[in-house]
Amino acid sequence: MKVLFVCLGNICRSPAAEGVFLHVLDERGLSSQFVVDSAGTSSFHVGERADARMREHAGRRGIELPSRARQFVANDFKTFDAIIVMDDSNYENCLKLAKSDEDQKRLLKMADFCPQSGLSEVPDPYYGGAQGFEQVLDMVQEGCENLLKKWGY
Numbered sequence: 001m002k003v004l005f006v007c008l009g010n011i012c013r014s015p016a017a018e019g020v021f022l023h024v025l026d027e028r029g030l031s032s033q034f035v036v037d038s039a040g041t042s043s044f045h046v047g048e049r050a051d052a053r054m055r056e057h058a059g060r061r062g063i064e065l066p067s068r069a070r071q072f073v074a075n076d077f078k079t080f081d082a083i084i085v086m087d088d089s090n091y092e093n094c095l096k097l098a099k100s101d102e103d104q105k106r107l108l109k110m111a112d113f114c115p116q117s118g119l120s121e122v123p124d125p126y127y128g129g130a131q132g133f134e135q136v137l138d139m140v141q142e143g144c145e146n147l148l149k150k151w152g153y
């Protein structure tokens, strides 16, 4: 199964989701069954590693973030089985590039798998403090577990 996580810059939330998902797959011996990537709807940070603050907070949980930022493209609907977006704006921007109902069905919102947060979006931590980065990690950890459950793992 091929899974793509998407946010705006591809330096904070979607790299965190990608790293957390890879970490959980590794812990469960499922790595060989998945291809995992992340992308941003913007081109602002293309080529960059994940934000140093995001890497620092993930590292404290023993999670590495291997991503290099790239922009989401329409062809990602063909490449990936599931495209997991972080907020409503990401959803709308990806939807604009969808060409069919099949494409649209691949689009899922991470927050829908994070009931403990009580939030409908994964908040953008970029301009905030440490608590925002912790909140992203809490949400994507819960979300990744629930996505695996949804997919029968």
Ligand code: 4NP
Pocket: 007, 008, 009, 010, 011, 012, 013, 014, 044, 124, 125, 126
């Ligand atoms: P992300 O966070 O979408 O979670 O990667 C952001 C990173 C950069 C910017 C906005 C959000 N920016 O405006 O540069």
